Amino acid sequence: MLEHGGKLREAAQRYGRNDWLDLSTGLNPNGYPALAVAPDAWHRLPEHDPALLDAAQCYYRAPRMLAVAGTQAAIQALPRLRVPSRVVVASPSYAEHLHHWSQHGHCTSAVPYDELDAAIDTSDVLVVCNPNNPTGATVPRDTLLEWARRLAARGGWLVVDEAFADTDGAHSVADAAQTPGMLVLRSVGKFFGLAGLRLGFVAAQEDILTQLADLLGPWAVSGPAQQVARAALEDDAWQQATLARLHSAGKRLRALLADHGIASHGTALFQWWPEPHAEAFHEHMAQRGIWVRLFREAARGIRLGLPPDEAGWQRLELALNEWTDR
Secondary structure, X not given: OOOOOOOHHHHXXXXXXXXXXXXXXOOOOOOOOOOOOOHHHHOOOOOOOHHXXXXXXXXXXXXXXXXXXXXXXXXXXXXXXXXOOEEEXXXXXXXXXXXHXXXXXXXXXXXXXXXXXXXXXXXXXXXXXXXXXXXXXXOOXXXXXXXXXXXXXXXXXXXXXXXXXXXXXXXXOHHHOOOOOEEEEEEOOOOOOOHHHOOEEEEXXXXXXXXHHHHHOOOOOOXXXXXXXXXXXXXXXXXXXXXXXXXXXXXXXXXXXXXXXXXXXXXXXXXXXXXOOHHHHHHHHHOOOEEOEEEOOOOOEEEEEOOOOHHHHHHHHHHHHHHHOO
């Protein structure tokens, strides 16, 4: 398996401590307060709930969606829906995309963001994270729509992973997912902080969603997950309050890093920078019980998520002080 954030059990075993401040995942640290679900959700087979899809399509402004067991399920399945193709994956980005497209007979290449436009006309599929994970870089909406048009002209796909788009949807193309060849992935794990639900959505044309649903099979999303996600997607008051809080926290994190000489980039949920001493920084933080995400390859650097409370902010600031004073 590829390396990801989290893995606190592994960290606890390695460093012999359990008081971790986990900043490694980029998830909302104060997620949606999931309420108790109806008892029958635990005992009945989980039929697809049309009300969940209505809530998702309203929230994401998408014309048609399919619920999946986390966007990871779609990432693993989509390469199986095409004959061998020329696939370009924006680099750096979420590593699971390139990993799975490379496993099903496709000819894959990782292309830097500033070279993607030149790669469109010799590709059948383009995969891009927007905002990017881990750097936070964005591609303008108009550019994505133009790329989709060029790809669709010869039966190609544009796959846009919008897992981190909830805090800034200016460049989202979920509403344009009826465009031929456009596929958009959305997640309730990041903004809503509900990663444990394993629930996401795919927006696309009906024929693609039908093929994907057939491949994933029945009962792909649990009944409890559907009920909790529907409540979160319909809770406009919580969403608006959380947006304001996350934008404030994101600015605070970026300013805190800047105060310590770190020029970072990211979203309201995380900050990333190309740290020249990435391994040393990761170890420095781990020794203080702060778990950050270390990237060793294409996006070599560090990604930090948001602390959950004031004690966490103070702990992070102290560790940063000790890093700059070393």
